[in-house]
Amino acid sequence: xxxxxxxxxxxxxxxxxxxxxxxxxxxxxxxxxxxxxxxxxxxxxxxxxxxxxxxxxxxxxxxxxxxxxxxxxxxxxxxxxxxxxxxxxxxxxxxxxxxxxxxxxxxxxxxxxxxxxxxxxxxxxxxxxxxxxxxxxxxxxxxxxxxxxxxxxxxxxxxxxxxxxxxxxxxxxxxxxxxxxxxxxxxxxxxxxxxxxxxxxxxxxxxxxxxxxxxxxxxxxxxxxxxxxxxxxxxxxxxxxxxxxxxxxxxxxxxxxxxxxxxxxxxxxxxxxxxxxxxxxxxxxxxxxxxxxxxxxxxxxxxxxxxxxxxxxxxxxxxxxxxxxxxxxxxxxxxxxxxxx
Ligand code: MRU
Numbered sequence: 610x611x612x613x614x615x616x617x618x619x620x621x622x623x624x625x626x627x628x629x630x631x632x633x634x635x636x637x638x639x640x641x642x643x644x645x646x647x648x649x650x651x652x653x654x655x656x657x658x659x660x661x662x663x664x665x666x667x668x669x670x671x672x673x674x675x676x677x678x679x680x681x682x683x684x685x686x687x688x689x690x691x692x693x694x695x696x697x698x699x700x701x702x703x704x705x706x707x708x709x710x711x712x713x714x715x716x717x718x719x720x721x722x723x724x725x726x727x728x729x730x731x732x733x734x735x736x737x738x739x740x741x742x743x744x745x746x747x748x749x750x751x752x753x754x755x756x757x758x759x760x761x762x763x764x765x766x767x768x769x770x771x772x773x774x775x776x777x778x779x780x781x782x783x784x785x786x787x788x789x790x791x792x793x794x795x796x797x798x799x800x801x802x803x804x805x806x807x808x809x810x811x812x813x814x815x816x817x818x819x820x821x822x823x824x825x826x827x828x829x830x831x832x833x834x835x836x837x838x839x840x841x842x843x844x845x846x847x848x849x850x851x852x853x854x855x856x857x858x859x860x861x862x863x864x865x866x867x868x869x870x871x872x873x874x875x876x877x878x879x880x881x882x883x884x885x886x887x888x889x890x891x892x893x894x895x896x897x898x899x900x901x902x903x904x905x906x907x908x909x910x911x912x913x914x915x916x917x918x919x920x921x922x923x924x925x926x927x928x929x930x931x932x933x934x935x936x937x938x939x940x941x942x943x944x945x946x947x948x949x950x
Contacts, residue, residue, distance in 0.1 A: 611740070611772050613654055613662050615733060620673045622666045626653045627769055631810035642671055642690050649697040649704070652801060656770020657701040657844045657879055658739050664707030665732035667694045668715070672725045683721050687712060687728070699890040700852055700919045701844040702881045707735055736772045742876050742933035743774040750780030750840070750874055750931040751787055758784075758837040761794040761827060764854035765807040766842025766874065776874040777840040778811060780931060785817055792818040794836060798854060799824055800898040800916065824856045831867040839864045843875035846930065848943060850886040850921040851875075857919075861926035870928040877932055877950045882943060892918040 613624040621638040622645060629635055637653065639645040645667050648654050654663050671690035677683050691708040698704055714731035718724040754760070760781055764770075767778030774782060784791050793812055798804035805821055812819040822830060830836055839860055845852040851873050864871040881889070896914030900906060908914075930937040934949050 611736065612769050613659050613666065613772055614736065615666055615669065615729070620670075622663070622670050624648065624654045624659075624663070625769065627655055627807060628653050630769070630806050639670065641674060642667060642693060645670060646693060646697045649694070655803070656765060656767075657703040657842065658743070658771040658776065658876060659769070660698065660701050661703030661707035661878055662732070662736045662739060662772050664691075664694055664704045665711045665735040667691070668708060668711040669725075669729040669732040672715075672728045678721055680718070680721055680724065683724055684715060687715060687724075698892055700892045701879075703844075703876075703878050706878050707732075710735065739772040739876070740774060743771055743776060743779045744783070745933040746776060746874060746876060746931055747774060747779035747783030749933070749936050750872070751784035751789070753870075753872065753929065753931070753936065754780070754784040754789055754791060754838070756789045757791075758789070759792045759794060759835060761796065761830065761836045761839045761860065761869075762808060763796045763804060763824070763827075763839075763841050763857050763860055764798045765803040765811070766840075767808055767811040769807050769811060770842060775811075776842045776876065776931075778808065780840055780872075780874050781812075781817060782815065785815070792820070794820050794822055794827075794830060796822055796824045796827055796856065796860070798856060800902075803854065824859070827860045828863040828866075831863050831869050836864075836867075836869050838870040838872060840872045840874055840931075843873050843879050843930075844919055845889060846873070846875060846880045846882065847884045847886050847889060848882050848924075848941075850923050851927060851930075852886075852889060852891070852919050852921050855917055855920050858922045858926075859920075861922040864928075865926050871922075871926055872929045872931060873922075873927055874931040877934060880946070880950055882946055882950070886921045886923075889921070891920070894918050
C-alpha cells in the first residue's frame with residue numbers, strides 16, 4: 610500500500626494519516642485544497658518525497674474540482690492553488706518541485722479537459738517514479754554497507770516519507786534484501802517523534818532489528834563504537850549544506866568527531882544546487898509542540914519556545930550523498946553534481 614495515492618473512483622487524494630502512527634494505521638481522503646493544506650501543515654503527510662507527490666496531486670485535485678471552461682482561467686486557478694500549497698511548508702524543496710512540475714505539464718494541453726487529464730497523469734508519474742527511483746537509490750546505497758553494520762538514522766526517511774520504500778530506510782531495506790545483516794539505531798526525533806513513532810514502527814513491520822534512543826544519546830553510542838554509519842534523508846540540498854530534520858546537524862558533528870561516515874540519501878528532486886544555505890527558509894513551528902506531549906502539558910504554558918523544524922549540515926560534515934543516479938562524494942563540485950543530476 611502506498612503512503613499517498615489517487616483514488617480514481619471519487620477523484621480524491623488518499624494518504625496514511627501519520628499523526629496516528631504507530632497506534633493506528635488509517636487512510637484519510639482529501640477532497641479539496643483546504644484539507645490537503647491542513648494535512649501537510651499538521652504532518653498527516655510528511656517527508657520530502659511524499660510532499661513532492663502531495664504537491665503534484667494537489668494540482669490534480671484543484672483541476673478536478675474546478676468547473677471553469679476557459680483554459681486561461683483554469684491555469685490561473687491552478688497556479689493560485691499551487692501557491693497556497695507551497696506556502697504550507699517552506700523548507701522541503703520537493704513540495705514546490707512537485708507543484709511546479711505538474712503546472713509546467715499543464716501548459717502542454719490544448720483545452721481544459723486536456724489540462725485536467727495531463728495534470729493527473731503527471732502527478733501519477735511523480736508517484737510512480739518515486740517508488741522506482743527509491744529502489745535505484747537503495748541499491749546504490751546498499752553497496753556502501755557491510756554485512757553486520759549498525760546504521761544510525763534520524764527522523765523518518767522511510768516509506769512513510771516517500772510514496773514507498775524510502776530513501777535512508779530504502780538503503781537499509783535494499784541492503785537487507787541483498788542478504789546483509791543490518792541493525793538500526795533510530796533517534797527519537799523530538800519534538801514530533803517521527804523516529805520513535807514511524808521509523809521504529811516501519812522497521813519492526815519489516816523485521817529489521819531496531820533500537821530506539823533519544824536524540825541526545827547519539828554522541829554516546831558513537832563514542833561507544835556502536836555505530837558504523839549514519840544515514841539520513843534530506844529536505845533540501847544546497848551547494849553548501851544539507852537541510853534535514855532538526856537534530857541532524859548535531860549527529861553530523863558527532864559523526865565527524867568519532868570518524869563515523871555521515872551519508873545523506875535523497876533523490877535528485879531534493880537538490881537545490883543553485884542556492885546557498887542562507888537563502889533557505891527554515892520552518893518555525895508552534896511552541897506548543899514543546900509545551901505539550903501527546904496532549905499532556907510538559908512545560909510552563911507561558912515559557913518562550915524556539916522550535917525550528919529543520920537544521921543545516923555543512924557539506925564538510927557529509928561523507929556521501931546517495932541518489933538514484935549514483936553516489937556523490939566530496940568536494941561536491943557544482944559542475945560535477947550538475948552533470949550527474
Ligand atoms: O517534518 P518532517 O517529518 O516532514 O521532516 C522529514 C525529514 O526531515 C526527513 O528526514 C526528510 O524529509 C527526508 S524524507 C525521505
